[in-house]
Amino acid sequence: xxxxxxxxxxxxxxxxxxxxxxxxxxxxxxxxxxxxxxxxxxxxxxxxxxxxxxxxxxxxxxxxxxxxxxxxxxxxxxxxxx
Numbered sequence: 001x002x003x004x005x006x007x008x009x010x011x012x013x014x015x016x017x018x019x020x021x022x023x024x025x026x027x028x029x030x031x032x033x034x035x036x037x038x039x040x041x042x043x044x045x046x047x048x049x050x051x052x053x054x055x056x057x058x059x060x061x062x063x064x065x066x067x068x069x070x071x072x073x074x075x076x077x078x079x080x081x082x
Contacts, residue, residue: 031067033060040064 015069027048033041039060046067076082 030071032064032071035060038062038065040068042067 004078025048028044028046031043031045033048039062041060042053042058042064044058045053045055
């Protein structure tokens with residue numbers, strides 16, 4: 001797999017506790033949505049564990065801003081060492 005941004009998909013999979021087999025993506029993801037006024041919404045989707053994708057929607061709130069910031073900073077630290 002080609003390297004992007006200093007790491008590969010295999011590198012990320014090894015660090016993700018949801019990945020039971022190296023190189024296998026667990027098919028889950030989180031998306032944060034900005035609504036303005038400091039409000040953030042969140043969607044968590046599982047694409048592979050069932051016959052169709054399922055997800056959980058978290059309504060916009062100011063309290064999700066801290067969650068989004070932690071999500072971003074933890075990924076930058078893990079993936080890029082900063």
